[in-house]
Amino acid sequence: MTRAEIEAELERLHPAAFAWALACCGRDREDALDVLQTSYLKVLEGRASFAGRSSFKTFLFGVIRRTAQEARRRSLLRRLALADWSRKRPPAPASPLPEERVALLRALEALPRRQRQVLELVFGFGMTVEEAAGTLGISPGSARVHYERGKKRLRGTLSHG
Amino acid sequence: MAEDRDLERLFEGLRRQDEASAPRFRDVLAGRIVSGPRVALRLPVLRLAAVVVLLGVASVMAVRFVRRAPEQALPEKETPIAAWSSPTAWLLETPGRELLTEVPSLLDSPPESSSEKTDGMRNPTPLRKGDRS
Numbered sequence: 001m002t003r004a005e006i007e008a009e010l011e012r013l014h015p016a017a018f019a020w021a022l023a024c025c026g027r028d029r030e031d032a033l034d035v036l037q038t039s040y041l042k043v044l045e046g047r048a049s050f051a052g053r054s055s056f057k058t059f060l061f062g063v064i065r066r067t068a069q070e071a072r073r074r075s076l077l078r079r080l081a082l083a084d085w086s087r088k089r090p091p092a093p094a095s096p097l098p099e100e101r102v103a104l105l106r107a108l109e110a111l112p113r114r115q116r117q118v119l120e121l122v123f124g125f126g127m128t129v130e131e132a133a134g135t136l137g138i139s140p141g142s143a144r145v146h147y148e149r150g151k152k153r154l155r156g157t158l159s160h161g
Numbered sequence: 162m163a164e165d166r167d168l169e170r171l172f173e174g175l176r177r178q179d180e181a182s183a184p185r186f187r188d189v190l191a192g193r194i195v196s197g198p199r200v201a202l203r204l205p206v207l208r209l210a211a212v213v214v215l216l217g218v219a220s221v222m223a224v225r226f227v228r229r230a231p232e233q234a235l236p237e238k239e240t241p242i243a244a245w246s247s248p249t250a251w252l253l254e255t256p257g258r259e260l261l262t263e264v265p266s267l268l269d270s271p272p273e274s275s276s277e278k279t280d281g282m283r284n285p286t287p288l289r290k291g292d293r294s
Contacts, residue, residue: 018184019180
C-alpha cells in the first residue's frame with residue numbers, strides 16, 4: 001500500500017478508530033487523541049507495517065491497543081517517579097449522558113480489561129471473536145473464553161443495576 | 162440471541178456517540194488538538210520538579226558526607242570487651258576490701274613480721290639493773 005492509500009484508509013476508519021482509542025484509554029479524550037495521533041504516525045512512517053495477514057481495520061485497532069498500553073505504562077512510571085498523582089482526572093463528558101449509556105459504561109468498568117475489550121470489539125465494532133483475538137494479540141480460544149465470561153458478567157451487572 | 166441483540170444495540174449506541182464526537186482526521190494527524198498546550202505546559206514543570214528533587218537529594222548527601230568525614234578519619238581504638246572497666250570502678254575499692262576476698266590458710270606459718278611483733282610483746286628483753294632508774 002502506498003502512503004496515500006494508507007492515509008485514505010486511515011481517514012475512512014478514523015471515527016471508529018477514535019471510538020476504539022477512547023475504549024482503550026478509559027474514556028479519557030485527551031489520552032485517546034494522543035494515542036490516536038501516535039498510532040497514525042506509526043502506521044504512516046512505517047514503524048508499524050501492515051502485512052496483509054488480517055484486515056486493515058484489525059491491524060489498525062491492534063496498533064492503537066498497543067500504543068494505548070505503552071502510554072498507560074509510561075504514565076504509570078511517570079507518576080511513580082515524580083509522584084504526579086494530580087494528573088489523574090475523571091473523564092469529562094461533553095454532554096449529559098443518557099441513562100442507558102451510563103449504566104453500560106459502569107458495567108464495563110467493572111469488567112476485567114480483556115473481557116471489556118473483546119465485548120467492545122465484537123458488539124460495538126462488529127468484529128468476529130477471531131478478529132477481536134487478532135486485534136488483542138491473543139488466541140481465538142482465549143478470546144472466546146473472555147467473550148463468554150464477559151458477556152455473562154455484563155448481563156448480570158446490567159440486570160442488577 | 163435476543164439478549165445478544167440487546168447488547169449489540171447498547172454497544173452500537175455507545176460507539177455511535179463516541180464516533181460523533183471524533184475530531185477531524187487531519188487535525189488529529191497534525192496534532193493541532195492533541196494536547197499541544199498540555200504537553201508544553203507540563204514538561205517544564207516536570208523537569209523543574211525533577212531538578213529540584215535531584216538538587217535536594219544531592220545537598221543532603223553532601224552535608225552528611227562532610228559531617229561524617231572527620232569521624233571516619235580517626236579510627237577508634239578497639240578495646241577487647243574483657244579488658245573493659247567502668248570509669249567509676251575505683252569507687253568500689255574500699256580500704257580492707259581484700260579481707261573479704263582473701264582467706265588466710267591455717268596451715269601456713271604466720272608471716273614473719275607479725276611473729277616478730279608478738280614475740281616482742283610476750284617475751285620482752287629483760288631489763289638490766291641500770292635501766293630501771
